[in-house]
Amino acid sequence: MLRMSTLLLRTLRDDPSDAEVASHRLLVRAGYVRRIAAGIYSWLPLGYITYRNIEKVIREEMDAAGFQEVHFPSLLPREPYEETNRWTEYGPDLFRLKDRKGNDYLLGPTHEEMFTLMVKGEFSSYKDLPLSIYQIQTKYRDEPRPRSGIIRGREFVMKDSYSFDVDDAGLELSYQRHRDAYIKTFNRLGLEFNIVSAMSGAMGGSKSEEFLAPCTTGEDTYVLCEKCGFAANVEAMVTKVEPFSGSEPGAMEVFDSPNTPTIDSLVDLYNTKFGASITGAETLKNVLLIADGQAIAILVPGDREVDLKRVGANLAGVKELRLFEDEDFAKYPGLVKGYVGPQDADKFGIKVYADPRITIGSPWITGANEKNKHARFAVHGRDFKAISFVESAEVKAGDSCPSCSAPVVIDRAIEIGHIFQLGRKYAQALGLTVLDQNGKAQVVTMGSYGIGVSRAVAAVAEQTHDEIGLNWPREIAPAQIHLVAAGKDDSIFAYAEKLAIDLEAAGLTVLFDDRREASAGVKFKDAELIGIPFIVIVGKGLAEGNIEFRIRNSGDKFEFASDSAVQEILSTLNS
RNA sequence: CGGGGCGUAGCGUAGUGGCUAGCGCGCCUGCUUUGGGAGCAGGAGACCGGGAGUUCGAAUCUCCCCGCCCCGACCA
Numbered sequence: 001m002l003r004m005s006t007l008l009l010r011t012l013r014d015d016p017s018d019a020e021v022a023s024h025r026l027l028v029r030a031g032y033v034r035r036i037a038a039g040i041y042s043w044l045p046l047g048y049i050t051y052r053n054i055e056k057v058i059r060e061e062m063d064a065a066g067f068q069e070v071h072f073p074s075l076l077p078r079e080p081y082e083e084t085n086r087w088t089e090y091g092p093d094l095f096r097l098k099d100r101k102g103n104d105y106l107l108g109p110t111h112e113e114m115f116t117l118m119v120k121g122e123f124s125s126y127k128d129l130p131l132s133i134y135q136i137q138t139k140y141r142d143e144p145r146p147r148s149g150i151i152r153g154r155e156f157v158m159k160d161s162y163s164f165d166v167d168d169a170g171l172e173l174s175y176q177r178h179r180d181a182y183i184k185t186f187n188r189l190g191l192e193f194n195i196v197s198a199m200s201g202a203m204g205g206s207k208s209e210e211f212l213a214p215c216t217t218g219e220d221t222y223v224l225c226e227k228c229g230f231a232a233n234v235e236a237m238v239t240k241v242e243p244f245s246g247s248e249p250g251a252m253e254v255f256d257s258p259n260t261p262t263i264d265s266l267v268d269l270y271n272t273k274f275g276a277s278i279t280g281a282e283t284l285k286n287v288l289l290i291a292d293g294q295a296i297a298i299l300v301p302g303d304r305e306v307d308l309k310r311v312g313a314n315l316a317g318v319k320e321l322r323l324f325e326d327e328d329f330a331k332y333p334g335l336v337k338g339y340v341g342p343q344d345a346d347k348f349g350i351k352v353y354a355d356p357r358i359t360i361g362s363p364w365i366t367g368a369n370e371k372n373k374h375a376r377f378a379v380h381g382r383d384f385k386a387i388s389f390v391e392s393a394e395v396k397a398g399d400s401c402p403s404c405s406a407p408v409v410i411d412r413a414i415e416i417g418h419i420f421q422l423g424r425k426y427a428q429a430l431g432l433t434v435l436d437q438n439g440k441a442q443v444v445t446m447g448s449y450g451i452g453v454s455r456a457v458a459a460v461a462e463q464t465h466d467e468i469g470l471n472w473p474r475e476i477a478p479a480q481i482h483l484v485a486a487g488k489d490d491s492i493f494a495y496a497e498k499l500a501i502d503l504e505a506a507g508l509t510v511l512f513d514d515r516r517e518a519s520a521g522v523k524f525k526d527a528e529l530i531g532i533p534f535i536v537i538v539g540k541g542l543a544e545g546n547i548e549f550r551i552r553n554s555g556d557k558f559e560f561a562s563d564s565a566v567q568e569i570l571s572t573l574n575s
Numbered sequence: 576c577g578g579g580g581c582g583u584a585g586c587g588u589a590g591u592g593g594c595u596a597g598c599g600c601g602c603c604u605g606c607u608u609u610g611g612g613a614g615c616a617g618g619a620g621a622c623c624g625g626g627a628g629u630u631c632g633a634a635u636c637u638c639c640c641c642g643c644c645c646c647g648a649c650c651a
Binding site for chain 1: 576581582585586587588599600601602608609610611612613642643644645646647648649650651
């Protein structure tokens with residue numbers, strides 16, 4: 001039993017000034033967490049119980065799926081990460097340190113290497129596979145910008161699993177088993193979520209899905225089709241286009257277009273000059289980028305911006321992508337800012353990629369690579385040619401769903417889980433092979449599956465809180481019953497004390513507000529802030545033989561007879 | 576890393592060159608109160624983020640540093 005009179009807890013009346021999002025504000029105010037440094041938090045008793053409840057659900061579902069729990073150190077030597085090149089690749093996000101002898105160590109940001117090496121050290125036969133193992137461990141990433149309280153920290157707890165299979169079919173099976181276990185887990189946690197297809201990074205292109213918990217303060221943007229249920233990461237959204245069916249226009253024609261460096265100004269001039277009524281969607285925007293030092297051009301319709309994340313995710317092999325700056329224009333005197341067109345790309349030695357909307361055969365109004373001049377009737381395939389199509393334009397609400405063509409909506413969410421088929425990258429790098437039936441060494445194929453455990457606490461808080469406080473689902477609340485003794489009479493406290501003991505004996509967990517000095521109002525406010533799902537009040541009604549029972553979530557209130565309180569509470573909870 | 580903001584007691588804040596740094600919440604003592612963040616009285620608690628400088632005098636002005644928050648870039 002938790003007693004408020006002795007609990008290490010001080011609720012705050014005011015929002016902390018450094019907290020913005022609801023989960024952060026309320027977890028601090030309700031005395032669940034305290035900030036230690038940017039992105040680093042301590043858990044107080046109420047918070048740690050809640051955290052452990054979430055961990056318990058996750059562990060139970062992993063075990064039920066037949067995955068085995070292991071545990072690795074957080075403090076790791078450099079060597080394994082050197083073998084996979086991540087000591088270098090991970091860059092400044094890696095917390096690095098040296099021991100007294102000057103050897104390099106790191107605080108694990110993720111543990112692919114350790115898992116792979118553990119299996120390599122023990123198993124060597126195809127008969128040992130498939131295998132799925134997991135750990136729940138603190139991870140460290142020196143994020144450029146920790147934010148939103150415990151949603152994105154530099155220290156956080158993650159449940160990460162890895163599957164090991166001999167072949168792709170086995171990997172697919174292991175992947176599905178994890179997917180199913182994740183669905184069960186998040187349902188038990190009371191989280192609303194969508195499973196969206198995601199990009200697993202430019203190389204590989206293997207299967208990857210994210211579990212996203214919708215909430216306005218989430219930092220992930222995704223596309224959702226409310227009609228057919230299609231959901232995708234913005235990066236993975238596929239543009240639905242029809243082949244161009246219009247007739248081929250006359251030859252490309254350059255026209256004077258003074259002072260039209262922007263799409264809007266170009267549209268105005270064009271409509272006036274030619275008595276037309278075009279929109280930005282009929283103009284072609286040529287956005288120049290530097291991709292790993294190389295100049296490239298991205299073609300998108302003029303009414304859309306280029307989404308650099310989408311370009312980066314869809315342009316195979318590109319690591320660094322940035323917009324052209326003035327000094328880049330200086331290197332290409334033929335390219336006139338505001339009047340760039342794709343017709344002369346070969347001449348300038350610039351690779352051109354087109355958004356799928358720039359269909360073959362479609363005519364466009366675009367820059368003429370000369371100041372104050374544009375060209376019209378520029379036909380893709382005739383007057384200019386892209387090397388390939390690349391998803392580049394920003395996704396907008398109302399775009400067509402790739403599977404059913406209905407208009408999609410755009411929503412924000414917190415990424416609470418990510419599953420993907422890693423393939424053989426780590427097994428290859430670290431030499432994890434097993435002998436097959438023919439005695440031949442086969443590189444093992446792996447899957448990787450993560451759940452943000454500490455983040456899940458915040459995600460649930462985000463999705464369930466209201467104006468007055470937290471509001472936990474029953475399975476993860478720090479207690480199931482918040483019992484308030486409201487009054488000064490000894491009989492109230494004596495009765496409440498017995499009720500608390502009886503409720504615990506009946507298998508419920510109880511937070512008992514047994515403070516003598518606090519007023520009823522304070523206790524009610526605290527109960528609402530702390531967010532335990534059921535609140536029992538022993539107070540003025542006791543004299544008439546009644547206690548009060550409230551449901552935090554709905555606000556419903558009931559009167560129960562004090563002499564049958566335990567039974568009535570139990571039957572209400574079970575109904 | 577770019578842009579913006581902030582740093583005064585456990586929390587929220589006032590104080591833009593001048594007396595002993597003020598207020599609310601919380602905390603301690605006493606009395607009163609007791610179903611919606613109680614009242615009165617008394618009290619403890621602050622290297623005003625750090626350093627250097629300007630000045631008779633600095634929380635307040637200048638410079639440097641550190642930390643924190645927000646937007647963006649970034650994010651297995």
